[in-house]
Amino acid sequence: MLVKICGAVSAGDMASLDAAGADLVGLWHGIPGGHAELSADELSALAAAAHRTARLRPVLVTFLDDAETVHRTMADARVRWVQLHGYQPPGMIRALKAAGDLTVIKVLHIAADGCVERPLIASYERAGTDLFLLDAVAEDGRIGSTARQLECAAVIEIADRIARPFLLAGGISADNRAEYQAVVEHPRFRGIDLDTAARDLGGRLRADRVMAVRRGWRAADDSGAVI
């Protein structure tokens, strides 16, 4: 099972996540006003720091919706994974997949009345999405780091419709794995992604919090296979 932690901003964060055994680290670029937004140079430096660790893979997390810009940013920063966290259309994924050997994670946003992208799921798959990420939308429409948990049934309803593997996000913590037993057992479940529960009250990423979440979610015989 993969564990992805979002929003590293320093070499110290990278060292903490590596020590805590995280698999994927989200690096923000193109998240206007985001508390962990990185310049292109900072993105490159942190991606290089991730590559120097034993297991951390850097993932560009972005709201950007121009394939050429995203591809250039990834090439410059030597990042091969991207998480499209906005409402980017399927054509953007097709363009990114055609541009190079990239792993594309498309977020599916789940609101109180269902999955916003539901009519587009098949198009996202045909476009070449490698992995979906199921995340919550806040009551006011905010997306990303909502700390809002998804209902297990709502996750399963989408998991049963998709043909690609998925990660689960939205208020994941050390204590709530039991609420998602059916998700964990789903054949397309590949792991978890979190932000809020990995941080202390000052907003800093903490290795002990990440380790607690891993302990709470990871099976002892886990292979850590990717996709």
Ligand SMILES: O=C(O)c1ccccc1N[C@@H]1O[C@H](COP(=O)(O)O)[C@@H](O)[C@H]1O
């Ligand atoms: O972490 C953020 O603030 C963020 C901002 C913009 C896009 C994505 C963001 N992170 C994603 O938020 C969820 C987890 O949030 P939480 O654990 O519920 O706080 C996850 O998908 C992150 O990749």
